[in-house]
C-alpha cells in the first residue's frame with residue numbers, strides 16, 4: 413500500500429478503500445479525509461462496515477485495495493510512532509488480567525521508552541498527568557478488572573493522552589455507559605480535539621451526535637454522505653440513505 417495520497421494536514425486520509433471477507437464486500441471505494449481538530453461521527457447500521465474501517469486503519473484486516481494515510485504517513489508508520497489510539501468495539505484488553513490502571517496507561521508510553529525499556533521519570537509523570545486529566549488519579553492502583561465500564565473508557569483515554577496520540581479511533585465507546593460518564597468522556601474528547609487531535613467515533617446514538625460531533629460520515633459499505641452534522645441528521649437524508657428516520 414502506498415501513501416502518495418496522504419496529506420500531512422489531514423489526521424486521516426482514506427482513498428479508494430475496499431475491504432472484503434470472502435464474498436462479503438464490507439467496504440467499497442471508501443474515501444474519507446478527516447481534518448485536524450474535528451470530531452467526526454461514523455454512523456451506519458449493523459454490518460455497514462464501521463468496525464471494518466477501524467480494523468483496516470489499524471492493520472487488523474488487509475484491504476483488498478486502497479490507501480490509508482495518517483498525518484501524511486502510512487498507517488503502519490503512524491501506529492509505530494504512537495500517533496494512533498484505538499478503542500475497539502469488543503474490547504481486546506483482557507480485563508481479568510492482573511494489571512493496574514497505572515500499568516495500563518503506562519503501556520501508552522512503551523513506544524517512547526529509551527533503550528533500557530524502563531519507564532523514566534518523564535514517563536511516570538506523563539501517566540500521572542493523564543490519569544489526573546481523566547479523573548482517575550485516585551484509582552491508579554486499582555486492578556482494571558475492578559473498574560466500571562465508563563471508568564474503563566477513561567483508562568483508554570488516559571492511555572491515549574500518555575501516548576500523545578493525535579488520531580483517536582473509538583468504536584461505539586458509549587455502549588453501556590451512563591449519561592454522566594458519557595458527558596465527561598465527551599468533554600475530554602472535545603479537549604483533545606481542541607488541542608489538535610482528529611477523532612473518529614462510531615455510534616448508534618443519533619440523538620447524541622449533535623453534542624458529540626462536528627461532522628458526520630454516513631456509511632453503508634460506501635460513504636453515502638460526509639458533511640455537517642445537521643445535514644446528516646436531517647430526516648430526509650436519513651430516510652434517503654438508510655430508509656429510516658429514528659435509528660441507525
Ligand SMILES: Nc1ncnc2c1ncn2[C@@H]1O[C@H](COP(=O)(O)OP(=O)(O)OP(=O)(O)O)[C@@H](O)[C@H]1O
Nearest residue numbers: 433436438456457458459460461462463464465501
Ligand atoms: N471477520 C469477518 N469475517 C467475515 N465477515 C465479516 C468479518 N467481520 C465483519 N464481517 C462482515 O462485514 C460486514 C461489515 O461488518 P462490520 O463489523 O465492519 O460492520 P459494523 O458497521 O461495525 O456493524 P455493527 O454496527 O454491528 O458493529 C458485515 O456484513 C459483517 O458480517
Ligand SMILES: [Mg+2]
Nearest residue numbers: 462463464501
Ligand atoms: Mg462494529
